[in-house]
Each structure stands twice: as C-alpha cells, then as structure tokens.
Amino acid sequence: xxxxVLVIDDSSTMRKIVSRSLRQAGLxxxxxxxxxxxxxxxxxxxxxxxxxxxxxxxxxxxxxxEFLRQKKEIAAIKDIPVVMITTEGGADIIGEAKSLGAAGNxxxxxxxxxxxxxxxxxx
Amino acid sequence: xxxxxxxxxxxxxxxxxHRSTTLDLQQHxxxxxxxxxxxxxxxDITPGAPLPQPVRQFKASVSGVIGLAGSCKGxxxxxxxxxxxxxxxxxxxxxxxxxxxxxxxxxxGELANMLAGNIKMVLDSAGKAVTLSIPSCIxxxxxxxxxxxxxxxxxxxxxxxxxxFVVELQIKNNG
Numbered sequence: 533x534x535x536x537v538l539v540i541d542d543s544s545t546m547r548k549i550v551s552r553s554l555r556q557a558g559l560x561x562x563x564x565x566x567x568x569x570x571x572x573x574x575x576x577x578x579x580x581x582x583x584x585x586x587x588x589x590x591x592x593x594x595x596x597x598e599f600l601r602q603k604k605e606i607a608a609i610k611d612i613p614v615v616m617i618t619t620e621g622g623a624d625i626i627g628e629a630k631s632l633g634a635a636g637n638x639x640x641x642x643x644x645x646x647x648x649x650x651x652x653x654x655x
Numbered sequence: 656x657x658x659x660x661x662x663x664x665x666x667x668x669x670x671x672x673h674r675s676t677t678l679d680l681q682q683h684x685x686x687x688x689x690x691x692x693x694x695x696x697x698x699d700i701t702p703g704a705p706l707p708q709p710v711r712q713f714k715a716s717v718s719g720v721i722g723l724a725g726s727c728k729g730x731x732x733x734x735x736x737x738x739x740x741x742x743x744x745x746x747x748x749x750x751x752x753x754x755x756x757x758x759x760x761x762x763x764g765e766l767a768n769m770l771a772g773n774i775k776m777v778l779d780s781a782g783k784a785v786t787l788s789i790p791s792c793i794x795x796x797x798x799x800x801x802x803x804x805x806x807x808x809x810x811x812x813x814x815x816x817x818x819x820f821v822v823e824l825q826i827k828n829n830g
Contacts, residue, residue, distance in 0.1 A: 542789065543761055543764065543765040543768070543790075544757070544758070544761050545744075545747065545748060545758065545761045545762040545765045546765050548748060549695065549747070549748070552749065590768070590787055590789070591789070592789050618772070619768055619769050619771065619772020619773070619775075619787075620772055620775065620787070621772065621776055622775065622776055622779045624779070624784075639772075640695075640768075640769050640772065641690055641691045641694040641695040641769055642694065642695070643694050643695075
C-alpha cells in the first residue's frame with residue numbers, strides 16, 4: 533500500500549488547501565483522507581491505516597489537543613506522526629501539543645514551502 | 656460552522672481592552688490581512704484609512720465572525736459584498752464560484768479564523784489570554800450587526816480589483 537495522509541480540519545476549504553499544498557510542495561501521497569474533527573478522525577483511524585496526520589487545533593466536537601490526548605492512549609495509532617496546522621501559534625498551545633506527541637507545527641497562513649519544511653522531514 | 660442567512664442579527668460587544676492599543680491593533684489587522692492574501696489567496700489588496708464609524712447595515716454581503724473570550728472578550732469580523740466574497744473564494748480554492756454556497760461561507764469563515772488567530776497571538780503576547788470560537792458566517796440580502804453603546808472598535812477597509820471589504824475588531828477587558 534502506498535503512503536496515506538489524514539487531514540483533520542472542520543473547514544472544508546482548509547482541507548482542500550492542505551491537500552493542494554502537499555501536491556504543490558512535491559509531497560506525493562497515494563491517498564489523502566479527510567476528517568472534520570478529532571472524533572471523526574479516531575473513528576476513521578480505527579479502520580484505516582495512515583502514515584501521517586495533519587490536524588487543526590480549534591475544532592468543534594473534539595479539538596486537536598483532545599485528539600492527541602486520546603490518540604496517544606491507543607496502541608495501534610499512537611506512533612503515527614501528527615503535525616498541527618493551526619491559526620493558534622501561541623507558545624502555550626504549541627507546547628501542549630508537543631507534550632502530547634505532536635511532531636511539528638505549521639502556522640496558518642502557510643505556503644507549500646512551509647508545509648514541505650516541516651512535513652518533508654517526516655516522510 | 657454556523658451559518659445564518661438573510662435575517663437581522665444583533666451582536667453585543669463591549670469596549671477595547673486598552674484604548675492605547677487601538678492603533679497597534681489596526682496595524683496588526685493590516686499586516687495579518689496582507690500576509691494571508693499574499694501567501695494563500697494570491698490577490699493584491701490595498702489597505703485604506705480606518706473607518707470613522709462602524710458599518711452596521713449590510714446588503715447582499717457575506718460576514719465571517721469569530722468570538723473571543725477569556726481575559727478579553729469580543730469579536731473579529733470580516734464583511735464582504737457578495738461579488739468580492741465570490742472572487743476571494745474562487746482564488747482561495749482555485750475554482751469557479753458562481754453563487755454564495757457552502758464553499759463561500761466556509762472560505763470566509765476560515766479567513767476570519769486566520770485573522771483572529773493572528774490577533775489572539777498579539778493579545779496573548781500582551782498577557783491577555785483569549786480563546787477563539789468556531790467561525791460563523793452570515794449572508795443575505797439585508798442584515799445588520801449591532802454593538803452596545805460603549806463598545807470600542809477598529810475597522811480597516813481593503814481595496815482589491817472589483818470591490819472592497821472591511822475587517823473589524825471589537826474587544827473589551829474582561830475584568
């Protein structure tokens with residue numbers, strides 16, 4: 533199976549733009565899966581394997597921080613790298629995400645080069 | 656995202672955290688808006704002089720709104736005539752947009768979200784921890800957005816090919 537990435541964001545606009553930016557950055561994935569919040573992502577990860585997760589923080593139902601907290605308790609998915617893509621670039625929230633296992637952070641607004649800089653090293 | 660179409664809407668907000676920060680916030684709004692348009696929307700925009708009074712009545716427009724809570728509370732909003740909202744969404748998503756649909760309301764909500772994220776960082780760095788609401792988007796043939804009498808605010812207009820839009824911030828110290 534080729535490489536697969538999961539994009540978690542409540543904004544369909546941002547899911548499309550993240551997917552487009554991955555292609556523009558030359559980061560080829562065979563499949564890009566999408567989820568609208570952390571809960572939907574956990575449900576999807578129970579049945580689908582992915583190599584990388586890109587997640588927003590501020591989302592309804594289950595935000596990105598709670599998603600990280602629950603993901604690290606699930607053996608089957610706890611080692612999948614997660615990069616936060618968020619408007620919330622403050623040190624506190626980014627520090628909390630890293631303490632919960634986030635592998636990196638890209639702040640919105642972003643360019644494909646900024647995506648490549650963080651994600652290129654993880655795949 | 657919450658979407659309200661074509662009905663009168665009242666939003667109550669209160670004064671700015673510190674009046675002395677008003678000019679700084681205007682500059683931050685200008686810088687943040689230009690950065691978003693340069694990096695992700697790819698449209699040239701030109702900021703104008705801050706508005707002398709807030710615009711409260713809107714016709715055939717789209718407004719993206721984010722609530723702020725915590726040490727400060729208030730609202731960041733972006734107001735766009737429908738043709739401008741469609742043009743921005745089209746450039747943002749790289750696709751033709753012929754009507755005000757879910758793509759437009761989601762894109763304008765996300766635009767408000769990115770702007771609010773920038774303002775949150777400014778407030779956080781000033782020791783005013785705030786949290787952001789989920790974006791909402793309002794559109795319709797005619798609607799209004801009101802604030803309470805003692806509300807402080809700043810509103811910066813931006814020109815682009817085909818029209819103009821306004822970014823507005825209203826906040827108050829929360830005790």
